[in-house]
Amino acid sequence: MTTTLNIAVLAGDGIGPEITREAVAVLRRLAAQGHFGLNLGSAEVGGAGYRASGHPLPEVTLRLAQQSQAILFGAVGDFSLDNLPRELRPEQAILGLRKSLGLFANLRPAIIFPELASASTLKPEVVSGMDLLILRELTGDIYFGQPRGVRILDNGEREGFDTMVYRESEILRIGRVAFEAARKRGRRLCSVDKANVLETTQLWRDVMTGLGKEYPDVSLSHMYVDNAAMQLLKNPKQFDVMVTGNMFGDILSDEASMLTGSIGMLPSASLDANNKGLYEPIHGSAPDIAGQDKANPLATILSAAMMLRYTFGLEAAAHAIESAVRRVLADGLATADIDRPGSRRVGTAAMGAAVVAALG
Ligand code: IPM
Ligand code: MG
Numbered sequence: 166m167t168t169t170l171n172i173a174v175l176a177g178d179g180i181g182p183e184i185t186r187e188a189v190a191v192l193r194r195l196a197a198q199g200h201f202g203l204n205l206g207s208a209e210v211g212g213a214g215y216r217a218s219g220h221p222l223p224e225v226t227l228r229l230a231q232q233s234q235a236i237l238f239g240a241v242g243d244f245s246l247d248n249l250p251r252e253l254r255p256e257q258a259i260l261g262l263r264k265s266l267g268l269f270a271n272l273r274p275a276i277i278f279p280e281l282a283s284a285s286t287l288k289p290e291v292v293s294g295m296d297l298l299i300l301r302e303l304t305g306d307i308y309f310g311q312p313r314g315v316r317i318l319d320n321g322e323r324e325g326f327d328t329m330v331y332r333e334s335e336i337l338r339i340g341r342v343a344f345e346a347a348r349k350r351g352r353r354l355c356s357v358d359k360a361n362v363l364e365t366t367q368l369w370r371d372v373m374t375g376l377g378k379e380y381p382d383v384s385l386s387h388m389y390v391d392n393a394a395m396q397l398l399k400n401p402k403q404f405d406v407m408v409t410g411n412m413f414g415d416i417l418s419d420e421a422s423m424l425t426g427s428i429g430m431l432p433s434a435s436l437d438a439n440n441k442g443l444y445e446p447i448h449g450s451a452p453d454i455a456g457q458d459k460a461n462p463l464a465t466i467l468s469a470a471m472m473l474r475y476t477f478g479l480e481a482a483a484h485a486i487e488s489a490v491r492r493v494l495a496d497g498l499a500t501a502d503i504d505r506p507g508s509r510r511v512g513t514a515a516m517g518a519a520v521v522a523a524l525g
Contacts, residue, residue, distance in 0.1 A: 169202035170477055173233035175226065177211040178255055179450025180460035180513075181239025187462035187517025188237060188469040191486060194521045195473075200482040206233065210262075211241025211255035211450070221258035230262055230443075235476040237469060238262075238445035244452060255450075263303050268435035268443055269335070270342045271301040271414065272471070275401075275421040275431060280494045284426030284503055291401065292424050298346060298406045299421055301414025302339040303435055305331055306365075308411045329365045331410065336372040338438070343408035344380040351405035355386045357393045357413055369410065390417070397421055422447055429461030429502040432468035434475050442476045444468040458512035461500040463490055466520055489523035 174189060176182040189205065196203045208226040209217040217223065221241065230236050241255040251257070262268070275297045277285070282293040310328030318324050340356075347354040356373040358366035370387055377385040388396065390413045396403065397417065401424050409417060422428045428448045436442045446464030454460055470486035473479040498519050499508035511519070 167199060167201050168477075169204050171204045171232070171234045172206075172472070173229045173236045174205055174207040175210040175230070175236060176207065176213075176239040177241040177258070177450060178213055178243045179240055179452040179455040181211070181213075181241070181450055183456070183458065183513050184446065184460050184462040184465040185237055185239040187513060187520070188465040190517055190521050191466050191489075191524070192237075192469055194524050195482050195485065198524070200479065200485075201477070210238075211258045212243030212246050214258060215246060215249070215253060215255065221253060221255050222261040226258075227261070227265060230266060234441060235472050236262070236443040237465075237472065238443050239465065240446065240448065240450035242450035242452070259445075260308065262443060263435060264309060266441065266443065267304065267437045268441075269302060269304045269438075270339055270436045271303040271418075272346070272434045272436070272475075273299040273301060273414075273418040273421070273431065273447060274433075275299065275418075275425050277425045278430065278491065278494050280497075281426040281430070281503055281505070284505055285424055287398065287401075287424055292426075295401050295424060296350075297401060297404045297421060298350065299414060299418045300339065300343045300346060300406060300408040301418060302331075302335065302408075302410050303414075304411075305335045306411035329363065329412070331365050331369060333368065333372055336369050337376060339408060340373050340376045342436075343406055344376065344383050344385075347383045347406040348380065352383050353386070353405035354383050355388055355393070355404055355407045357388050357390050357407055357409035357417065359390050359413075360387070361389060366410070373408070393417060394420060397424065418447065427461065427502045429464055429500065430467070431464050432471050434468070434471045436475060440476050442472060444472040458514055459501055460513045461502050462513050462517045463500075463520075466490060466517070485524060486520070489520045492523045493519045 176185040277295045282289040285292045307329040310330040313327045315325045360367040360370040431447045470483040474483035
């Protein structure tokens with residue numbers, strides 16, 4: 166008997182609907198092949214949520230997400246809503262989902278596909294063979310710390326402030342996920358902080374060092390975030406797994422994505438303590454190309470593969486998707502963002518259909 170997967174599909178804004186459509190087609194194909202049963206629900210989120218019911222994370226959407234085992238998320242962001250009060254902006258939907266579902270562990274792999282080594286802005290020899298996993302803490306740090314705001318000083322001047330804060334328990338739980346991940350890969354973990362300046366990250370470093378004693382088989386190193394940003398460009402292949410806080414992870418993962426040639430290729434997983442997860446491409450809603458059949462659906466399709474692996478433990482099905490993507494790239498198919506000499510240019514739907522076909 167196959168299990169039925171309960172998945173919430175939250176397509177969101179911009180290119181979100183067209184890229185999630187292709188990932189859903191891939192999941193349906195695997196279901197038709199007997200890998201699993203599918204129970205899909207969908208709801209509005211982000212700007213679409215705001216337009217439908219006045220809030221970027223409507224009550225029904227949150228409830229659907231809570232009741233599902235996994236969430237396939239497209240993208241949120243809509244320039245025309247940027248003037249709304251912060252709590253109503255589309256981005257609040259993803260922050261609200263992360264926080265309310267306790268999705269503290271964000272996995273952002275940056276892998277270079279051989280066909281795309283020349284698409285990177287770095288020299289092919291610097292990036293080819295790169296296989297890096299960034300683990301970003303996702304529910305703490307300056308993103309959620311209180312107090313925060315803009316206050317008026319006695320002299321009438323405005324002052325903005327946010328709070329960087331981490332509890333030991335928060336550092337420990339992301340640390341454990343990172344050490345376990347390193348154990349399954351190259352057994353090297355680099356913890357990134359700014360311990361030379363910030364108290365919060367001195368604690369981060371101390372806790373990681375202590376935790377390292379439980380994982381003698383993993384070699385732990387520490388790096389300041391400014392140096393890490395530089396080292397990613399200088400020699401990205403020195404890294405196996407990186408673990409860092411929410412703010413630094415946001416920045417470093419965007420940087421790492423560009424080493425691979427296209428941000429349109431990179432998936433991500435955000436997991437809670439029980440491997441329930443939200444899966445999304447790391448690129449945004451790209452409103453400039455929305456609805457034009459130009460977006461690359463591969464990051465979302467690869468996010469669906471991560472979902473099958475991490476939430477459902479369906480390694481064979483996850484692997485089938487990744488192999489199909491590799492085959493399509495090897496065949497020379499390319500959306501605009503990964504166009505290269507000799508490739509065959511296709512749109513979003515044709516790229517998705519090619520992956521479905523490659524699944525057999
Ligand atoms: C990301 C995004 C989000 C973040 C935004 C959209 C709130 O940049 O997932 O990296 O800052 O975490
Ligand atoms: Mg970001």
